[in-house]
Amino acid sequence: MAMHPAETTSEAPTGDTASPLRTSRGETTIDDGVVTKVAGIAAREVGGVHALGGGAVRAIGAMTQRVGIGDERTQGVTVEVGEREAAVDLTIVVEYGEPIPRVAEALRDNVIRRIEGLTGLSVTEVNIAVSDLHFPGDDQPAEPDRVQ
Amino acid sequence: MRIARVAADAAIAVPGVVGLRAGALGLHVTSGGGQRVHGVTVTALSDGRYEVDLHLVCALVALPALAERVRTAVVGSAAAVGLGEAVGPVHVRIEEVAGP
Numbered sequence: 001m002a003m004h005p006a007e008t009t010s011e012a013p014t015g016d017t018a019s020p021l022r023t024s025r026g027e028t029t030i031d032d033g034v035v036t037k038v039a040g041i042a043a044r045e046v047g048g049v050h051a052l053g054g055g056a057v058r059a060i061g062a063m064t065q066r067v068g069i070g071d072e073r074t075q076g077v078t079v080e081v082g083e084r085e086a087a088v089d090l091t092i093v094v095e096y097g098e099p100i101p102r103v104a105e106a107l108r109d110n111v112i113r114r115i116e117g118l119t120g121l122s123v124t125e126v127n128i129a130v131s132d133l134h135f136p137g138d139d140q141p142a143e144p145d146r147v148q
Numbered sequence: 149m150r151i152a153r154v155a156a157d158a159a160i161a162v163p164g165v166v167g168l169r170a171g172a173l174g175l176h177v178t179s180g181g182g183q184r185v186h187g188v189t190v191t192a193l194s195d196g197r198y199e200v201d202l203h204l205v206c207a208l209v210a211l212p213a214l215a216e217r218v219r220t221a222v223v224g225s226a227a228a229v230g231l232g233e234a235v236g237p238v239h240v241r242i243e244e245v246a247g248p
Contacts (some may be wrong), residue, residue, distance in 0.1 A: 020212035021215075023216070023219075025216075025219050025223070025237060025238060026200075026219055026237035026238040026239045026240065027237070027239050027240075028211065028212060028215040028239070028240045028241075028242065029240070029241045029242065030211060031241070031242060031243045031244065033244055034211075034242050034243070037208075037245055038208070038245070117210060118208065118209070118210055118211055119212070119242075120210075120211060120212035
């Protein structure tokens with residue numbers, strides 16, 4: 001794609017490395033909360049990921065959501081955002097039977113693709129902690145066996 | 149003050165921009181002439197121009213491209229009312245996304 005230099009000058013990055021966030025017409029900053037939300041949504045899109053967060057985080061999350069102050073999409077996600085780079089830590093619950101390395105790889109790919117696509121930040125690392133496994137029968141309440 | 153008003157109106161009209169945000173402490177506000185513009189701060193530069201900071205809540209779209217459209221809109225609107233020379237860099241701060 002050939003472009004005239006004159007057409008690209010307004011978008012030429014002023015920094016030493018090219019970043020879509022720093023232009024000659026002003027810079028763009030993206031809040032941590034935005035990146036956290038994007039990472040949370042991206043993580044949920046991946047097959048084999050049952051939920052985000054560890055046991056305690058999810059218990060507290062369920063409570064804060066009930067009183068309306070929690071956001072399910074940001075739990076289990078921690079980010080560090082710099083001027084043009086971001087690092088992401090995720091805590092996930094994996095569906096039992098899914099190969100964890102494959103889930104982790106797919107998760108990493110999707111989170112990086114979404115963050116880089118939507119925010120223009122380059123993702124330096126995605127650390128994944130698997131906190132639990134989810135069994136398909138876990139959600140049904142146990143039927144009390146009262147009839148002898 | 150006029151720049152802040154023009155910039156706020158231009159930014160909010162860009163598709164993908166949901167609103168302007170003054171911040172938790174209400175720091176990002178420009179006041180003057182009995183009016184307050186939330187989510188915009190304007191700073192004088194040494195060369196006589198003004199630097200504009202916009203604090204936005206946006207939809208979940210490609211944000212660098214959105215920021216670029218906001219800049220184009222702000223610069224265009226400022227030029228349309230004769231303030232084109234006064235506007236320096238336009239910094240776009242994405243504070244939050246209104247997600248699905």
